[in-house]
Amino acid sequence: MEWLQPGLDGWGMMRIYARRYAADPMANDTLHTALERWIYLTQFTQALGLREALERHRTSDGRYAGSLYWQLSDVWPTVSWSTVDYYGRWKLAHHAVQQTNKPRCVQRAHGRSTETLFAFNDAPEALESTALQVALLTIEGDTLHAENFPVDVAAFSHQVVELGEAFNTSKGILRWTWSDDAGTNLDEGMHLHAKPAEVDWPDATIETVWKGDSLVLTSDHVALGVRLQLEGVQFDENGFMLFPNEPKTVRFRSTIPENAARDELNVEHFAEYQ
Known part of the structure; x- marks a missing residue:
């Protein structure tokens, strides 16, 4: 839908905000497909935006009594601003919203x-x-x-x-x-x-070790926006920052047999898309 001015549709607005806060989703990328780049950068940007908005509400000293955001989930598979997709998978923004609303x-x-x-x-x-x-x-x-x-x-x-x-x-x-x-x-x-977008992020290498119902990650440099993806696995945290040589343990819930397809775990971070 075009609104405000010709050519400024939903894709255009996503690109504007992604470029402002993260990186251009339409830039040349030899490591990722065009779709992979759009998905990561727009979801990363959405998580940043919702987190800051909710923080501003909670730290307003009572000027705001609560927050509502649109929208939680989808009723069909589609591209949308929901934080949980049609299949129940959490996007980065949903993890950000959960963290920001902790009691x-x-x-x-x-x-x-x-x-x-x-x-x-x-x-x-x-x-x-x-x-x-x-x-x-x-x-x-x-x-x-x-x-x-x-x-x-x-x-x-x-x-x-x-x-x-x-x-x-x-x-x-x-x-x-x-x-x-x-x-x-x-x-x-x-x-x-x-x-x-204003920081030149280091190229970080992240190592992972499975331990029971947890995944331990260690990075050699600061790594922003670390995203974990594995079909059939829901991680308790996602989109977080790793600090140099500090192991971080992330618990997970799985709908697949133990150890099945763990070698297909995809770990990526913001510097790979910058």
Whole structure:
């Protein structure tokens, strides 16, 4: 459907936003088919957009009471903006929406003059004596600055954490880990200060090891937008970032026999499409 102006249909709008935030889906690509390139870059861009929109709503200090997005799923196989396809497979955006809507999580506030994080506890039990570890990293994954912040959050509430001058920058990666008083991980996340399209990402090599109902991934460089694909397997996380030489364990559920077709696992990341 053409709207706004001739030639600006759905494909045109997808290309505009993909080029702005990620890469041109119509650029020459010797590693992927044209369809593979369109699928990855548009789904990657959609995940970025929904994540930021939901973060802006949740960190609005009550100006928004909730969020609705269009649309969840499809009633027939088609190209659409749904986050779950007709066959029940999660797109990257659905993983982003799930992460952003967790009842207990940390999110960065957008549009503030100083770097600020919100620690959310949308649960009936208070969180006391928890620790928020925050680090500012280079694109190569090296630590520029790190601090620990004590966090106490009442039930169904949040705490605002202002990070301070050392974290105020327009470059690099802001990374955090939130743990309770027993050391159990409550949440972890990151924020990229620049658009992915504005960064020259390193060529990362990712190694994988199957361990029971989990997959362990290790990368030699920072890898953004890591996507896992294997027919008949639903991964608990997808579209995430890997940091150099830090193993990440991703659990999965399978509808196929154990070990069947595991050699067909497809692992890719944003730098391969840049």
